[in-house]
Amino acid sequence: MWIRPIPKAVSQQYPIITQSPPPYLRNSVKRTITKARLTAMEAAGSDSDGREFKNAQEMWKEQIGDEGDDPKKIQWYREGVAYWEGVEASVDGVLGGFGQVNDADIKGSEAFLNSLLHERFGDGGRNQHLVALEFSHRWKTLYYELMGKHGWGWCMLDEMYSLTFTVAAVNMYMLHGYLKKFSAVDLLEPVSHFLDAARENLSQEHFVASDVHKATNFYCVPLQEFTPEAGRYNVIWIQWCIGHLTDDDFISFFKRAKVGLKPGGFFILKENIARNGFVLDNEDRSITRSDLYFKDLFHQCGLHLYKMKDQKGLPEELFAVKMYALTTEVPKKVHKTRSKVQANRPGIIK
Numbered sequence: 001m002w003i004r005p006i007p008k009a010v011s012q013q014y015p016i017i018t019q020s021p022p023p024y025l026r027n028s029v030k031r032t033i034t035k036a037r038l039t040a041m042e043a044a045g046s047d048s049d050g051r052e053f054k055n056a057q058e059m060w061k062e063q064i065g066d067e068g069d070d071p072k073k074i075q076w077y078r079e080g081v082a083y084w085e086g087v088e089a090s091v092d093g094v095l096g097g098f099g100q101v102n103d104a105d106i107k108g109s110e111a112f113l114n115s116l117l118h119e120r121f122g123d124g125g126r127n128q129h130l131v132a133l134e135f136s137h138r139w140k141t142l143y144y145e146l147m148g149k150h151g152w153g154w155c156m157l158d159e160m161y162s163l164t165f166t167v168a169a170v171n172m173y174m175l176h177g178y179l180k181k182f183s184a185v186d187l188l189e190p191v192s193h194f195l196d197a198a199r200e201n202l203s204q205e206h207f208v209a210s211d212v213h214k215a216t217n218f219y220c221v222p223l224q225e226f227t228p229e230a231g232r233y234n235v236i237w238i239q240w241c242i243g244h245l246t247d248d249d250f251i252s253f254f255k256r257a258k259v260g261l262k263p264g265g266f267f268i269l270k271e272n273i274a275r276n277g278f279v280l281d282n283e284d285r286s287i288t289r290s291d292l293y294f295k296d297l298f299h300q301c302g303l304h305l306y307k308m309k310d311q312k313g314l315p316e317e318l319f320a321v322k323m324y325a326l327t328t329e330v331p332k333k334v335h336k337t338r339s340k341v342q343a344n345r346p347g348i349i350k
């Protein structure tokens, strides 16, 4: 499912299926989602071999069985991790041979996060001690303590792959320009050789010098078994891994993970998007959900959609990718321009 071309059997159907969000979903996800659930969950889907499913329920029943059928669910997760255990710990490896999308991905993430930090932390987080948690995020981690005096900044500690360390070095220079020191870098990844690669790279000299590794927590657990420490994170970034979770585990994960956010903190979910319904990947045991499907799940998690953006610059044959910023509180409306009423009010002629 991940950075892979849309399966042929699925892409052939793409031009025929179009679906625009129903009116009650256009502006907000918080309204009556019962109807949306019908739309999203009842939508037909397919698997990577082109097999059709009537709806998500039918697919889940087949994949993980009835509620309480633990052996099937355990097998689903075991096979997902087993797939990644056979993948090399490199950019190309985790991106399914599409390492070239890395730059566009990072730029997109950077711009999105930048705008959010500005909006949510007033001066962009200046003088604040920001902590982030990343889930198996190609071992790049995020921008921790922002430097007050020399302008604000954040940075991804990027490309901490053993094979492409030069990029990390470049970013470290950038980092020194913006950041005094990190306060925390936490990583979660269920596949131990990926996590080992991250640990090894983080212990390289310049990371040690910047004190990163001391502050880093490495969690070798899957999302469905993880509960973050209460009130630790400003940002929890989840990218290209939530498709491994069943709907029930998706919901219970986010419900648990909310406690990990500091006041004003938020989740960023960056994921592949199916044009309709869902696409099950038979190889790595994951599903790609549609935008509506995600919004339905967010609602069930009690999360609010604060901001959303499409990732630009990806090859056409890949799934579209969206970034969702999710908050636990209802977002306040941001009025950027004077309202018409106000603008047309009589004023004093000077």
Ligand SMILES: C[S@@+](CC[C@H](N)C(=O)[O-])C[C@H]1O[C@@H](n2cnc3c(N)ncnc32)[C@H](O)[C@@H]1O
Binding pocket: 002, 003, 077, 080, 081, 084, 094, 095, 135, 136, 137, 138, 139, 189, 190, 191, 194, 221, 222, 223, 224, 239, 240, 241, 244, 245
């Ligand atoms: C396509 S890779 C993406 C890696 C990284 N998030 C990125 O953005 O480059 C999918 C990742 O999901 C991880 N994964 C598989 N099952 C998982 C689970 N149940 N919970 C958390 N991560 C999982 C894999 O080990 C792998 O690192």
